[in-house]
Amino acid sequence: AQSVTQPDIHITVSEGASLELRCNYSYGATPYLFWYVQSPGQGLQLLLKYFSGDTLVQGIKGFEAEFKRSQSSFNLRKPSVHWSDAAEYFCAVVLNSGGYQKVTFGTGTKLQVIP
Amino acid sequence: DAGVTQSPTHLIKTRGQQVTLRCSPKSGHDTVSWYQQALGQGPQFIFQYYEEEERQRGNFPDRFSGHQFPNYSSELNVNALLLGDSALYLCASSFGRAEQYFGPGTRLTVT
Numbered sequence: 490a491q492s493v494t495q496p497d498i499h500i501t502v503s504e505g506a507s508l509e510l511r512c513n514y515s516y517g518a519t520p521y522l523f524w525y526v527q528s529p530g531q532g533l534q535l536l537l538k539y540f541s542g543d544t545l546v547q548g549i550k551g552f553e554a555e556f557k558r559s560q561s562s563f564n565l566r567k568p569s570v571h572w573s574d575a576a577e578y579f580c581a582v583v584l585n586s587g588g589y590q591k592v593t594f595g596t597g598t599k600l601q602v603i604p
Numbered sequence: 605d606a607g608v609t610q611s612p613t614h615l616i617k618t619r620g621q622q623v624t625l626r627c628s629p630k631s632g633h634d635t636v637s638w639y640q641q642a643l644g645q646g647p648q649f650i651f652q653y654y655e656e657e658e659r660q661r662g663n664f665p666d667r668f669s670g671h672q673f674p675n676y677s678s679e680l681n682v683n684a685l686l687l688g689d690s691a692l693y694l695c696a697s698s699f700g701r702a703e704q705y706f707g708p709g710t711r712l713t714v715t
Contacts, residue, residue: 493646523703532608532694532706533647579646583703591660592637592696592704594646 491516493582495595502570503603510565510598512580521583522563524554527597528576536578539563550574575602606631608697608707616713617685625680625710629697636678637704638670639694647694653678682712690714 492515502508514520521540525533537548544556554565563580580595609628617623629636635654639647649662653672672678676697682689690713696704 525706530711532708533696535703535705538703591652591662592639592647592649594639594648596646 493595499599501601508567512563514582523581525579610707614711627678627695633697633699635698637696641692685714
């Protein structure tokens with residue numbers, strides 16, 4: 490069964506510092522990979538996605554992620570964090586099987602940004 | 605485009621009661637998925653509807669049921685509510701194999 494691991498439950502960074510959130514997946518083939526962000530009490534907003542092709546993908550709000558097949562990872566990065574980036578971030582794996590989509594989410598990483 | 609909308613925003617129910625949550629998909633989307641997000645957890649897949657039929661289901665009991673209407677909107681029904689059903693319920697819509705767009709969720713509290 491597919492699974493997603495986000496090893497960091499909570500991360501604190503200073504405003505202006507760089508950020509990397511880790512995501513590892515377990516699946517026999519290359520799945521579709523996503524990063525979502527969730528502000529308190531809100532739904533999930535899609536940051537970026539990887540289906541195939543270039544392994545470095547750009548998203549909204551200055552985020553990017555790199556797919557590394559050898560490490561089964563899809564880490565999210567941002568060169569300079571803003572206070573408004575404080576939120577919870579979820580990595581997700583999508584399995585497409587027979588036209589059906591099944592999304593498996595990681596447990597999330599809560600980002601705190603300090604001045 | 606209004607995006608994915610859900611109603612109600614918040615709901616308080618008593619154990620044993622039944623609840624219905626509603627979702628309107630993003631314009632042009634034909635597939636609706638429902639997720640349960642307990643406090644401090646990632647969303648857990650409940651089921652997915654396409655062409656008015658449930659075509660995939662996660663590891664949830666039969667107390668959780670749903671429906672999709674001809675206009676692609678959907679309902680999630682939960683019977684015999686338990687305290688453990690307290691969570692944020694998220695609806696997501698998509699078209700074909702494209703990414704899913706999420707609504708703001710319905711916060712259900714069972715007392």
